[in-house]
Amino acid sequence: MPAPPPAPHPASPPASLPAPLPDQRQPPEQNGAGPGAATPLMTQYLAIKETCPDCLLFYRMGDFYELFFDDAVKAAAALDVALTKRGKHLGLDIAMCGVPVHSHEAYLAKLIRRGFRVAVCEQVEDPAEARKRGAKAVLRREIVRVVTAGTITEETLLDSRRNNYLAAVVERGGRVGLAWIDVSTGAFFTRASPAAALASALAELEPAELLVPDDMLGRLDAIDPGNEWRQRITPQPAGRFDAANARRRLEQAFAVASLEGFGSFSGVEVTAAGALLDYVELTQRARLPHLHPPRPVGEDGVMEIDAHTRRNLELSRTLKGERQGSLLDAIDRTVSAAGARLLASRLASPLTDIAAINDRLDLLQVFADAEPVRSNLRGVLRACPDIERALSRLAIGRGGPRDLAAVGGGLALAARLKDALAKPGLIGTPRALSACLADLGEHGALVKRLEAALAADPPVQARSGDFIARGFAADLDALRALRDDSRRLLAELQARYAAETGVSALKVRFNNVLGYFLEVPARQAEKLLQPADGGFIHRQTMAGAVRFSTVELGELAARIAGAADEALALELRLLDELVQAVLAESTAIARTAAAIAALDVAAALAELAAEAGHVRPVIDDGTGFCIRAGRHPVVEAALAAADGKAFVANDCDLDEGRRLWLVTGPNMAGKSTFLRQNALIAILGQMGSYVPAEAARFGVVDRLFSRVGAADDLARGQSTFMVEMVETAAILNLAGPRSLVILDEIGRGTATYDGLSIAWAVLEHLHEVNRCRALFATHYHELTALAARLDDLACYSMRIKEWEGDVVFLHEVAAGAADRSYGIHVARLAGLPAAVIARAEDVLTSLEKGESSSVVTRLAADLPLFAAAARQPAAAAPAPPPVVQELAQVEPDGLSPREALDLLYRLKAML
Ligand code: ADP
Ligand code: MG
16 A cells, blocks of 8 residues: 655655745856856845845845855854855855745844844746746846834734834924834824933833934934933934925825824924835835824823833833833733733823823723623633734735734624623713724624635745635635645555556655656666556666656646645635735724723723722822822732732822922831832823822822932943932923922932032922922931921931831831931841941941031021022132033043043033
């Protein structure tokens, strides 16, 4: 009984269907030039490479993407693959490495993560066509796509729970325009702001790639000194940032006569958006993804939170850069990828519009109040595919059958959600819920069509075939029957020949050169050659085997290939029709996807509220900040997880007469935790979440600042006193009456009196000039003396118990000032030798009796220091201006070009 030919498998050619193209790792197109001259292939390669000098070129050759020259050296190192050689160019070896096409995505991902850009160059014609131009003709190839960090769409390259933004920035007359797209979901936004606000806008977005006009590169450091997205910049010719052109492009792309229908854009926004669109077209080679129309995000729509504050509050990442331990990680109960992305983006930009915040809270409350509805909804959502990203891949022609299935499955689920939520009388219907229900839409016909058309578990790639369900298209079923039947016939043929010739080892085999052939062991070849008219045509003699063909086998092979090809072609046509049907409804589908994400977020936050005991905050337009029994969600969870210890809840009440709280207490008493928890409560409330407290009412916070004294901020590596002061300067310059400021041990990064003086002056400035709400933690208990002079300053301290010479931290915030810092107690707790402790106590006693305390007492009596502003000019007159002082210290020969540039900026800033 002869074995039937093995089942088709891409890696084992015997019955692979359709016949694969010949492997072209060493194709005939390679040679034909003497030493010194470039081969035709290399000539083509070099011409293409010249068009994308800043990219690694993935040059398609058969089943591989090959890289040459420097590209190969860089990629081989980055990917840890073998670097080989391939022929010579101008007498020198050509370095080469390659990655297989079928598994190239993993390699691509690695290169993109390493910061490379990759141009993908495909063969755009059939080898047969090329041969018509001559035996040595080189296949036509074109770059079909440039892959960059900001333009990836592949599931494998993306983090499904985060947006991947491509952003563009432009500056005109002190205003910056920012536009950003998530190419993988189509979300497209713009924003205009003063140049000074760029840093916080970028910190909010965390773009994967940032387009900057080349003439702006030099100024970036001045606009955002600490910028961290420097490595993500892709410079663009300044000419691409042109307002009039940009407007035209956008109007064309969205087929509108005017952009005004999408909102009102300022010139810089349009310019940035146009440049962005340009770049997307350029990298996608004119295949525009499905983009939502751009939406201007008003400057005043969101709470401004700068990069330092975000980092310091560990909103989406801890100081170490990990998601685990961040606020986002602690509050994320979403069950779908789109929901997770939406939650992250809401956390990144809390709102300032009270009505909009309440809309979100209303929706949340529906699910908070009705547990059964919530768990039912979450059960359905859990199965939700990523519609947004599937839709986007389909729109740029990079989608496959599985993406169609995702869209179909997601839309079917939307209908179920609607049923579950629309039950009359089950729950109240706030405006936000009706909006979601409307957005879920009605896609019954499309869902039916997709369900009928697609096979269960379709493959990712269309070219794998067999993704159209049986019974959907009669002609396809017929072709498939023929194809599968032929395969059976092939097995029968093998059996028949084996019987006829008596060679039981006779096999039907396949390779790229001969196609299908018969193979028998050399010893038995005679039996097939014997009857001259037996029909066996000799093809090849190998070491141990001889190969034959027959007319019948040839015909059968042709039928197999023909039927398989035709079936696949038909499937691809059907696929295309389905894709077009989906894209025709893409706007409505995108709305549905957004509604699903919004429901997921609302239900997830409701789940969190129930689990962790959060309450609905009341947000008004006053300037109070009143939290009863507030908690720090992350520390609370960490304590519970570690040793089941309870978190001590604390009140916070800032308002007229007590706008600034000065919180004193020793190290480890819980000051930082208390400060941060209130900032987090403001953020959570304004993103539309319940908050960890028994009750919360506060006036909208328009800007949030949080700073930590240098010594606490080690994780940043670059933490210096200078950084601390730069950050403090920003607060004093920007905070207003609606801001909330958290200052944690400011001044600690320098000598005691320096630090105390700075903290002192900062506190006065916040009180007199900024007039913002603030929590100010310090171990300088001397500062409490200020309370007597500053009306809105209230003193609080962390309660501790002294017990047999030790301190016990109660973590309770109580009215009143700490009388001392207890640093020595903490030192004892930490295990400093007894002798050192005793000596420190001596020193402290004498210091407290001596000059220092009288200085402090005198200073306290010397207020208000704002009179000091008037004194300043007289005092400063004899000293040379700061610029001159700074210049006097410069050692020109000791400066690197970079330092010189920095210096120049610094000097300029001093003028
Ligand atoms: P400080 O800033 O005063 O030095 P931290 O805020 O850093 O103190 O708190 C030190 C530690 O005390 C925290 O890591 C936490 O484990 C614990 N802690 C702080 N606040 C509380 C609280 N309210 N309830 C329980 N434990 C707390
Ligand atoms: Mg602290």
